[in-house]
Amino acid sequence: MPRYAIITRLFPFEACHHLPGHQGKCRRPHGHSYQLEVSLRGPIKETQGLSDEGMVLDFAELKALVNRTILEQLDPRVPRGPEAGMIEQGGMDHNDLNVLTGIRTTAENLVHWIWEALVAGGVPEEFLYRIRLWETEKGYVEITQAERGQEGR
Ligand SMILES: Nc1nc2c(c(=O)[nH]1)N=C([C@H](O)[C@H](O)COP(=O)(O)OP(=O)(O)OP(=O)(O)O)CN2
Numbered sequence: 001m002p003r004y005a006i007i008t009r010l011f012p013f014e015a016c017h018h019l020p021g022h023q024g025k026c027r028r029p030h031g032h033s034y035q036l037e038v039s040l041r042g043p044i045k046e047t048q049g050l051s052d053e054g055m056v057l058d059f060a061e062l063k064a065l066v067n068r069t070i071l072e073q074l075d076p077r078v079p080r081g082p083e084a085g086m087i088e089q090g091g092m093d094h095n096d097l098n099v100l101t102g103i104r105t106t107a108e109n110l111v112h113w114i115w116e117a118l119v120a121g122g123v124p125e126e127f128l129y130r131i132r133l134w135e136t137e138k139g140y141v142e143i144t145q146a147e148r149g150q151e152g153r
């Protein structure tokens, strides 16, 4: 019987967003120091002599996957979308999650967007265990297979 484990790596990033129509302060553009936590659950590899013997997935591989599929698009030095020109004209110098994702950027919606981006980027969905996104130091949203409607698949 294979032994299983859950591995988690943290990915801090800076970005701005706003929530149109929000009754509080969040309707205006503002920045957050987000902290993304990506957790995978899988069998511990047992093949002797391989670099990843005793691992579910090398943290370096997980880092490369998340960088490629999510964080490289969020790099504030890489403006995206039609608003990119604003930066040269003295506009926002953070990535704007509203522009990048095209969704209403609540933390709830963002964790589902991140889940889907990771799967589209090649992370096997059955290995995705939890996506947790800290929007502030005090508040986070997380989803697991259950919230994706995939428990027991
Ligand atoms: N369920 C959710 N509620 C809120 C979200 C969200 O994504 N999901 N987002 C916001 C805003 O983006 C806001 O920037 C963060 O809210 P809040 O915790 O109120 O921010 P502060 O840390 O600045 O709170 P203080 O109490 O003023 O320190 C709002 N709600």
Ligand SMILES: [Zn+2]
Pocket (backbone or CB within 6 Å): 017, 026, 030, 032, 135
């Ligand atoms: Zn916010």
